[in-house]
Amino acid sequence: MIVFHEVSKQYDGLTALADINLEIGDSEFVFLTGKSGAGKSTLLKMIIREEQPTSGKVFVDDLEISSLPSSYIPKLRRKVATIFQDFKLLPQRTVFENVAFPLEILGLDDPQIKKTVGEILKLVSLEEKLDNFPYQLSGGEAQRTAIARAMVLRPEIILADEPTGNLDSGSAWEVMQLLAKLNSLGTTVVMATHNTDIFSSLPHRTLIMDEGRIRDEGKQTKASAKPKKK
């Protein structure tokens, strides 16, 4: 569960987030939408402690994020994976190596890595591209690689910051299908997006942000209203 308790964030007098109170249950799928600069990305960054609140507290399960020792942050980021609009793939590593990277960090041996990465790449339909470098991939393929990398440690939460922002509509829907699949397997997904077509056509909880505040809460599915336990 993710909890924001009276969280505010200011940069040099400018308010990025103002008095946010929010609960996101286990296995929920939540859209964050709003204009550029509304505070969507800042909110996501606070969950993985890329940003610290000026005031208030952020919790992931029982962990209070802002008071975590910095040595615990890598562990947090393995529990909460992130997908970005610009994919953030390691350019000098192949698809296989990019997806294998989080497993390497954990110190898994090569046969284990090969097996796990093979399974994940099959799931995102990239088993034919495993030796390709990021510059040899289409936008959709690059984003699916990024999703595979996020999935590989089987995180409890996936944060997606405009994951379809650089994609054509076909690729965008492929990415959404993958995220939906992950959610159906029990992963909490929090996705920031501008794409009206996507969030308006899917039955998930939608938080509309404006000037650092959650102005409105859109539709809510049965699943998101009553978070299911894994």
Added chain:
Amino acid sequence: MNNLPRLLKVSFQRITRNPYNAFAAIFVMFLTFFISGLVVLVTVSSNQVLGFFESRPQVTAFLKDGTTSDKIKEIQDRLNKTEIVSKTKYISKEEALEIYKARFSSEPLLTEFVTAEILPASIEVSTYKLADLSSVAEILRSDSSVDEVIFERDIVETLQAWVKAIRNIGSAVVVFLVITSFLITLIVVGLNISLHKDEIEIMKLVGAGAWYVRTPFIFEGVFYGLFSALLASLVLLGLFLWMLPVLQSTFVDIPIFHNKVQTFGLVLAGEVLVGSVIGIVGSLVATRKYLNV
């Protein structure tokens, strides 16, 4: 431990992908270790030359022909009583001939017509301190049986001055070069950190810990230090082996580098140790300063 070969591989890739940075670091560090090694070897050999002159009979008194053995014994006793003399040795005409023949054994023309008769007998006198040579020389000169006195005070004093100068200037140059090497390691590793800024950012976002990010950069610094030290030691060894015949013919009687293997072993071990320390400290400082993990 599973990650060690992986991190070594990452480090190696980063070095080979930025060969000019690596070349700059290795070149400067090679120069440091080459000159440091040279200073050490020159200092060691100068000390050996100095030691040789200090330990060999330092005053030689050539005796007039016909000096009796009683007179010789009297001179030796008088010298031994002064307590500044460590050793006296009488060299007879026959022994002088043997020494002469041994020294010029490769040049028969010089030995062919020399007989014991034309060589003087002598007394070789060693002192505990270099400063006492003059007193001993005075005692010997005052004796009527002594024909001529020679001693190597000037050689020893000049050598001492040279060894001191080599040691001081060499140490200053080595300190300067070690500091330069440390700074070069810091700059090159820092530059590589800047070049991999995006990669480091991604590594952190997918859960890499501080040491996972840092370690390849530390390996990089260690590689520069170790590789340069080994290379410099090998070049020094090659240079020494190439010059050995010339050195041996120049310093005929002086046993410079009589412990060649030990001396080179120590130079190699010292350079590898200093190289590793410069690499580790330089890259650690660079990661502390430029790597925000």
